[in-house]
Amino acid sequence: MPDITTNTGVLTSLASQQGGVDIVLDRITKQYPGQSTPAVEDFSMRIEPGELVMFVGPSGCGKTTTMKMINRIIEPSSGSIRINGDDVLSLDGNELRRHIGYVIQQIGLFPHFTIAENIAVVPKLLGWSKARTAARVEELLNTVQLDPGIFADRYPRQLSGGQQQRVGVARALAADPPVMLMDEPFGATDPITREKLQAEFLRLQADIGKTIIFVTHDFEEAIRMGDRIAVLSERSRIEQFDTPARILANPANEYVRSFIGEGAALKRLALIPVSGATVGSPDSAAPAATIDEETSLREALDLLVLTGAPRINVTRGGAIVGSIDQAAISAALGATAPARRAEGE
Template sequence: MIRLTRVGKTYPDGTVAVHELDLEVGRGELVCLVGPSGCGKSTTLKMINRLIEPSSGTIEIDGRDVTTSDPVTLRRGIGYVIQQVGLFPHQRIVTNVMTVPLLYGESKAVARERAESLMSLVGLDPATYADRYPHQLSGGQRQRVGVARALAADPPVLLMDEPFGAVDPVVRVRLQEEFLRLQQDLDKTVVLVTHDIDEAVKMGDRVAVFADGGRLAQYATPAELLARPADDFVADFVGSTRGLRRLAVTPIDPALLEPMDGVTAGELGAAVDVDSTLEQALAEMMRQDKAMIGVKDGHRFVGVLTPAGVHHALRASLR
């Protein structure tokens, strides 16, 4: 869906912001760009919609080189969400969300219907919030409006630059989970910039770690990144707790569960859902002070997870 080939950005003073970057993002994939400040991740994002022009290389969306496209037309077909949201303060919330459809020539009635539908989708009741102004909303609510506005033209590509960075940690977690739920339904191709490795491994199907000088240090799934850092820089960046982080990105594998034969209800305590992560299962096991925990698919037990099973699942996730 998105392909960057030997893309570079060098400024007139000789500063290299991005160095010959090769990167592919599959259709419907959510890719996180992460790295220290000044490593070129936001520059890369802005080159995709040509808010910054690349110095070299090609950027393709669906096989079309966007560096030869009209930049205004290009941007209208790409959703863009930034940390500070960028809502028009003098316009009501529903009007903010209607902006791009109106630019495309949609009637006000159709654009408003689309805007109200999207507001509901991101958890803002139009009856309550449509006629409010941005200053009347919390930071988390304004961020939701920003996402709704970016989706208003139903773009196949969504670019997000530190979208949840301006809100408190509790709201941030809720927004992350809400967006992941939306992504399951919308199946957009998303490139998300963050400085937070925990956010990157939670959100991303794949994670691109940038090093100083605009160099791509590693591009991998969260599980592979945490288990097999490409070099000392990546290992230091993901941190010494990367082993624990792997638990949060590794799902339970039903094929590796132990059978229920001979296990009593008293040994198990409460069960976890088969869609849980190893972290969730292990946390529940420790909370209940049990040596094992049952795993359910709906109302049916599918097996038992033990600490040894957690270890086997971690090893199997990298085969």
């Protein structure tokens, strides 16, 4: 293990980094004393700047352990971790964690702090002025769609679970970190709240472009949110690391297929917008219900089934521009099936 220094130059670089950074894990291993097998063994991965990578796998496979080694909540036994080319194992762990956002399922808000005080924790540790901190708190509350005038002075117990999760995300973003680690952040919420939080976070990520590692046990969540998905088995062995579309179309082995489960084609349809299909002419006999061209083909298929109509009209900006039927949806599914990547690509 390298000698630990503060290395303020690297930390300053991280703090000032706009958008995301690349993360390289090279042969990371975690061996706990008294255990015969490692929790994580010889794990290597490169994550591109601004990429949202999902870790999915069964309980005990080491996905959370792997993620926590990046900000050194857990110290690796061997291997190297580099962020933007800098070795994080040479940094002071406490200082490092102040420059990496971290969101957990249990949220971890301080119950006796107001919402504003919870969000301000890291900026205060970094020595921000009161004015700068207050402005950042207000900005972030607006970003996660919580009115500062209503929520800033409330306490966590006065918020719903979904609202507390939004505050947890805001707190992780407070110091504008280039890296965010998210450990099943929406797992404790009900399905409707979870879907809303996922949509809000994807909207937010489109604007902020952070490099994000997101741990989940929910493959549907991984498909919906990830730029790439790492399907992990025991000791964080990577069974497949690829885009959602490629994994659904070409699972690497039976283990990956077991994660996909039934309905792979329907799951793939959720990744393809209506504009990805060949749209026919507007149909005057189609039902009043329409589908926007940016909506998924899965939703278009649902609408066709619900209405029982042979075709539904497609809109762009509210204006009808064409129509679509089940044959067009099936053709789009076949046309977008990606070829299997070459080994090592």
